[in-house]
Amino acid sequence: MPALFRHIIFLFGFLALTSIAHTDANPGAKVNSQAVVQHYADLAYAVYSDAETSARQLQIQLNRFLEAPDQQGLIAAQKAWQTARIPYQQSEAFRFGNPVVDDWEHQLNSWPLDEGLIDYVADDYFAALGNIGGDLNIIANPTINLGGEIIDASIISAELLRSLHELGGSAANVTTGYHAIEFLLWGQDLHGHELGAGERPYTDYSQGAACSNGNCDRRAAYxxxxxxILIDDLSYMVKQWAPNQAGNYRSQILAMDKQIVLARMFNGIGSLSLGELGGERIKVSLEANSTEDEHDCFSDNTHWSHYYNGLGIENVYLGRYQRLNGTTLKGPSLSDLVRQAKPEVDRKTRQTLSATMASLKVLTDTAEAKDKPMRFDMLIAEGNQRGEEILSAILKDLVAQTRAIESAASTINIDPTATGL
Incomplete structure (x- = not known):
């Protein structure tokens, strides 16, 4: 899909804005903007803390697997990756308005990626047009010739991978983050629009004669x-939202004009909802029938990533987040502010957002069905009427909640584009 079209979709989401919510407005004492902003920072701290914790659990499983590679260990590592996606995908509701997040997130969640930059690929693999790094294969090449510039890749270090990330200014040159790990755990999904994810053999990490596809030592090092790197990046963001740390981002927004922070909150959930989730992640894939535009394309985990994006938006509007340990953090919210001004507007907003979550649940139920499951890459296949119905229903609900969120923001005199940026 042309970059210009993607940009137009993003701008539409930026200007139109949207959100998600269920029920549960706080019916208690009256709240003010200061309390809502304070709780918003608490939510961000909790979500990013869970993301870091789950990433550390992922690292533990990866190390166990690499110490003695076998199929059971590979599956355990894959499940740990899927668990780590749960809090991170909810954290994306803090994008599109908080510059500390926007300047950072590409290190963790850039997609789609040209996997030929990282490792071996199928013979019919095609990199993005004009991408100089699309087939460099870092794992197979301790020395990389980049247009006459020789790069020493003999040691796969954090410095090397960070230097090659988005090489040549191409967003497809992804060397770090969740999707790089996903590719290394699953490999390419060669099933097209048929059922099945990537099928990387665990022996790709076996040492010595048992090694498949070569360079198992370098693949393990990668x-x-x-x-x-993932843990370092998440740790940085946790510190940015941590309480009682002078000079971090949390301290900045708590000292900021609260109208600006509320605008950032509305802008963030709106842009994620329609511009990113509805546009980039669903509409583009559906219209192009393109598995390359599937978000979690190697693992076929896309339905859950979309669901947790939706849940993240709901979290911010309702001021609620269920942590990985099962406890729920809840406090003053945008919903409270809107309800205090016009209860019927808040009620309508929550109704439309509940409808979106219900549509996203249809997506996950369909993907996880015991009898004839249809994953996202199957749903976007040309001629799949059921897939088009499911995804079109989600898009319709995203548009409806966009209008509701616009109305909610207007009700409390917030211009979501007035973010001070």
């Missing part, structure tokens, strides 16, 4: 390194 996996260990990229997991460490």
């Amino acid at each position: 996996l260990r390194t990229v997991a460490s």
